[in-house]
Amino acid sequence: MSKDIFEKIRDRYYDTDVVPPKINNVPCPDCGADKLVRDIAKLAYCAGCGRDMRDVVAEAIRVHAALQDQIKESNKKRSDAFYNDAIEAAGIAKHPLKDYLWGLAWDQGHASGFEEIVNYLLEYTDALPSTCEGW
Ligand SMILES: [Zn+2]
Numbered sequence: 001m002s003k004d005i006f007e008k009i010r011d012r013y014y015d016t017d018v019v020p021p022k023i024n025n026v027p028c029p030d031c032g033a034d035k036l037v038r039d040i041a042k043l044a045y046c047a048g049c050g051r052d053m054r055d056v057v058a059e060a061i062r063v064h065a066a067l068q069d070q071i072k073e074s075n076k077k078r079s080d081a082f083y084n085d086a087i088e089a090a091g092i093a094k095h096p097l098k099d100y101l102w103g104l105a106w107d108q109g110h111a112s113g114f115e116e117i118v119n120y121l122l123e124y125t126d127a128l129p130s131t132c133e134g135w
Contacts, residue, residue: 005089009114014082016075019068026060028053086118090125101125 008014027034033048036057044053083102092098101124109116 005085005118006115008085014078014114016078017071019071020064023060023064026053026056029056082114086121089118090121092125
């Protein structure tokens with residue numbers, strides 16, 4: 001038996017990670033100084049030893065961009081999982097208004113967290129007429 005959506009919320013299963021901001025400085029591999037001097041030609045030198053830092057900065061930017069992509073992808077998976085689990089918990093996976101109800105529940109509840117979104121979705125679903133089968 002899998003965990004119910006409220007247990008998963010309490011276990012922080014759907015929590016997303018913060019994407020780190022763009023990098024400004026990288027430590028010099030030669031002297032360890034973490035200040036760069038940039039000149040008018042956009043060249044970067046270590047403020048400590050004068051090393052040309054272009055290759056180090058380029059590699060740091062590449063690694064950082066890859067990390068950002070990885071976090072964004074992981075966050076997307078978690079937010080898709082939350083949507084799917086909430087829709088399933090509400091029993092409206094095949095309902096034609098599921099995305100409309102999801103939007104309403106999101107608007108009302110997201111400022112108070114995942115649990116409130118689900119509570120609103122369950123409340124709105126309860127108000128649906130139960131004349132259709134196979135939602
Ligand atoms: Zn240096």
